[in-house]
Amino acid sequence: MNSLLRHKGWTWGFRTTILLYFVVLIVLPILGVYYNSFSLGFKNFVESISDPIAWKSVLLTLRLALIATIINVALGTMIAWVLVRYKFPGRSLLNSLVDLPFALPTAVGGLMILLLLGPGSLIGGAAEALGLEIVFHQPAIVIAMVFVTFPFVIRAVQPLLEELDPSEEEAAYTMGAAGSRVFRKVILPSMAPGMIGGGMLAFSRALAEFGAVVLVAGNIPGRTLVSSVFIYGEVESDNPTGAAAVSIILLTLSFLILWLINMAQMRGRRS
């Protein structure tokens, strides 16, 4: 039994299994999308992309994701600051709640926003009376994106603030620097890597978001149809090549962001 367990074949088998798992599960599917979108020739790819519904959806996604990211960087930095610097009742509860959007299914998140801001609800009704349209319009998409990417910036900035040596700040104060100046010159630079890194993660996640968005967006081409929903629609209407064409634009963009984050992390580690 023991000699059987120690046979060289096991080692070999394990290694092959893992490598195959890797290739089949991750590498092959990604290559498959790239292959598929060019399978009918480059001309066909350009055609798929130049469909106005397609490129407008990409532009819309980029614009809304950017807005959501900016909101998140601002809110996230503030919350990280409050959670690290101030002691107040409920702090640890809030700190745990930060991760809720990660734990919650995105479809449930979408439904929550729909219920809260929808036509029948209190807020939705009030907004409607004021002539504001939220659900099924662009604001709802941004809100959904902010919701699902909420933890990224907070979790990226928090550790940096915790590491920041208070004596650095104190030193600045003793040298007569005013509060706002200390914030700009000492605190902000040390938070910046987290704001940028967390912001990039949030941006890439917002680009990719589907579950929450599909429920609250009206999905009107050119106005509230984001890329991921467009891709889903193409798959449903049996046009996988068109879906693949838009997919590789999104994918390439996301890979680029991922690569940038990795680069930044590596440089950060070296210095």
Added chain:
Amino acid sequence: MHVEVRGLNKHFGNFHAVKDVSFEITKGHLIGLLGPSGGGKTSILRMLAGLETPDAGEIVFHGQVVNNLPPQERGIGFVFQNYALFKHMTVYDNIAFGLKVKKANKSFIRDRVMELVELTGLKGFEKRYPQQLSGGQRQRVAFARALAPEPQLLLLDEPFAAIDAKIRQELRSWLRELIERVGITSIFVTHDQDEAIEVADEIMIINQGRLEQKGTPWDIYKEPKTTFVATFIGESTLIENAAELKGFKPAEDSRSTKALIRPEYIEVGDRQEFKMASATEKGIVKHLQFRGSEWLVEVEVNGHKLVTYRSLEKETLQVGQEIAVLVHRAYLFNDERSWIQENSLKEDPMPVYI
């Protein structure tokens, strides 16, 4: 265990870490692998253990080639530099691990572990976890753990490197005694020559992947075979041109021959103190340092700075004083060869002070 190594080679990428090393170790001996850091000592030790595979060469235990045996089957004990104790196991479980793996029966394990606990002076610490122990205690646990399965060869990688200087001294003699008592063939790696000289029966000097010399500490000190060994072991002063020293005119072309002189090869004092005054040279005391049991004297002779010791029993020297200097012998070397030469102007051989 009788250990033999033939033509061992190891590369890490482009780096040739071990270059054609061969040696033989007699059963029961305690061997020190000594050399500068990064010289390949640890690689040799790891290849002996089977943790690293040699690119070429043979490792023979008891006349049997073990190159293809995994570490599990080599019958060795290994003490790691940072001990690598299992941090989630108690001292007892750490020591018992090797026996449990071998499925020894319970009462035997208990007896053996308690015996080792006793032997290593860890009684009362069996229930503790590694992080609750001091460095010296951890070292003892690592040692007991390696010994528990009764290996035939004990390998120790810088066993004292992570321990305070004070306790290190104590542990050294403890280890030496223990290994003698257990009677196990042992090889340890160190970069500290005092440690090697003090603990080992035999020393192997490793430099840049090569075995420079193997021998007893005394042999190596007395007769260094290579220039590296001569400079590495003990203190010495290098004289670029040996011919400038009185009594050391080599027969052949003297220009290229250099000399290494150890402090104990030099005698200083008043001219009348010497029997063979003609062999001495004039020197000026440049610096004096009290070393507790002797004086360290820096003396300038013909523009060369030499370093030596002087007994406290003798008359105390003064800085700037003119004295006589006798160089008894020197280690001479040039591009072709190296040898030890006695002062040719000196008739009767002087007793050697060390």
Added chain:
Amino acid sequence: MRRLWIGLTYIVFFLLIAAPLGKIISNAFSQGLPGFRDALTRPEALHALMMTALVVVTVTVLNTVFGIMTALYLVRAEWLSSRLKNLLNSIVDLPYAVSPVIGGLMIVLLLGPDSALGAVFEHIGFNIVYAFPGMVIATLFVTFPLMVREVMPVLQEIGGQQEEAASTLGAYGWKTFWKVTWPSIQWAVTYGVILTVARSLGEFGAVLVVSGNIMNKTQTATTLVYQDVENFNVTAAGGVALVLAAFSVGLLLLMEWSKKRKEVR
């Protein structure tokens, strides 16, 4: 100043987290307890919850085993050159960057009925896409980095020497793993399992594309919520969503707990 910031933080949390959570609870019970019960005991709801449970269990088991092994190989393997290891290491993160919908699309393209591989499988009567295996593969793809990224740093931190020590003491790979490696990584694995469960429980986009969302066949809890909303059956959607949300909150509590254990170690 301090008051203002804390107040603002509370407002953000209330608007973004507490209010939606509260709303989903009140919505699920908007027609009383019987309404909530009816929404959940619909045959399609029960089936969807069962499908979700099946996917979660299968994916968690597979992802845990393969994730630990991948992490071990990426950190320890000497038979992989360091360049290949670096390449594989960056590939691990790719699923993070891939939109779930695209992840689903990939599997449809690769294994769907129109693809060469899919045709082969269909021929032998083994459907992958629009069936359970496809849903598992899609979820595996999405959850792949979670376990690897939790276990790898711990393995790197503890180093390989304890394992080497075990091998010189006569222990082989299996024993070394369970006696020496496992105790060090168990909390990281626990955390990874919780993350995997949370992610596979909530996976929506990839599963929606791959499963085809066929009622009583391949429909999961999240895709049922989607369908209910599309059919303007918001109360029913709320019932299932509340169950999912309750699980998520439970998982969140577990996460906090295991994070603490992980830190103490």
